[in-house]
Amino acid sequence: MIVAKRKPFEEIKNLLKDYKKVLNVGCGTCVAVCLVGGEKEVDVLNAELDMARKLEDNPIELGACTVERQCDREYLAELDDKVKDYDAVLSMACGVGVQFLAERFPDIPVFPAVDTSGLAVNQAVGWYEERCRSCSSCVLGLTGGICPVTMCAKGLYNGPCGGTNNGSCEVDIDQPCAWYMIYERLQRQGRLDVIKQLHQAVEWQNQVPRTLIQPGYKKPEE
């Protein structure tokens, strides 16, 4: 799922300082699962903002609405009527959701309430670890199912580097060395030959905005 963490409260407050009526929109999918931008978090943030603005003698009127998914047009329709009554929107979705709202309501400002940090797995309650940087040319088949782009601090394709430290990465003793893990996994599977081959320079696919149309949905060629 996509994970995010809430922006520092002061930053959110500052973004909204000139607005009196703000609709806070949560998202019921990824950010709800990772406990940052679902219905509950919308209520908590609104309560904090309400309190802070009262203390500043600058009260704010806050609305709350959590949609199923902010990245899907069909769920945004329910906001059309509500948004009219506000002078700004705060989105607690990932960066994708924020942009989709901003695109749908171009006449009013839409602000992010979270910092989107990546595609991650859920290791334990409230603990997420990034696993993919969506590079568009997946090499997991060559690396024992461990992503070097994400998990190696230098994103090396021919690791490990000379800094690998008894299984830890040179940047942090608590961070496992991706290439050490890749080595161990492939050794276990008797597939070390795969990484004995030189992996040539990557043809980066993620340097321009990417559009994806699944084959079954492409318009037939004229």
Added chain:
Amino acid sequence: MKSGSNLEKVLEAGHFAFTGELGPPRGTSADHVREKAAYLKGNVDAVNITDNQTAVVRMASWAASLILIQEGLEPNFQMVCRDRNRLAMQSDILGAYAHGIHNMLCLSGDHQKFGDHPNSKGVFDIDSMQLISMVKRMRDEGKFLGGAEIEEPPKIFIGAAANPFAEPFEWRVHRLAKKIEAGVDFIQTQCIYNMEKFREWIRQANDMGLTEKVYILAGVTPMKSVGMARYMKAKVPGMDVPDEVIKRLQGAGKGKVAEEGIKFACEQIEEFKEMKGVAGVHLMAIEWEHRVPEIAERAKVLPRPEVD
């Protein structure tokens, strides 16, 4: 001859090579480079010029390399993958060669987190293995990585680093093999303190026939103090400093530790001269350049050969 560099000639002729290292200044002083270079002149075959070493901003490696050429020394231009993408790398290689730089050392580079701009964006467009392969392609095929022809391709003697100590140890020799496959001509190893492990690594490299395909220069850094030894053991990623080495330095007594460090380095060099598969020594006496003449003398590597 692949490049005709002095280092290549010395190695090609079968001499035991001896290379040095120089860290450019954190400023613009060419004199600073010249002063350090003066200690190295005549005592080494080529001098590595580090590239923003430990991710700290310094005078560009190619620029300090040019000062070295003016002073009559041969530079070994280091290039890390952290700070440049493939366009910048290739253009720097063309420019460096145009100014007479004939050796390169291709490195991944320390992570930016260690340096003076810890939150900079690390580039790592290509890695050290791919850099080796790119330089080889430029030299031997006369083509850029993107495929276009190069007018008058750069003839570079291609170097890389190897760490014989990092885990998984069994993988180390395969990584060396991979660098050879990528096109490396010479290797400079991580500083060696664990001689036993190094002997084992070179034995494996000999057994696999790798030492016939690449020149291996053993990395030597004399310890200046017990504190330095402890620091390297604890803090420098990929460094293997056995306890015996620390004990030996401690045993030297007050005021004599540096002398003991040099003695150990000279003993190592003597052993490397006899070791099958080792083609020379790379002396990394960082911020100790003024001791290089003495170390070279005591290690009996002088005079340096002149090869035409």
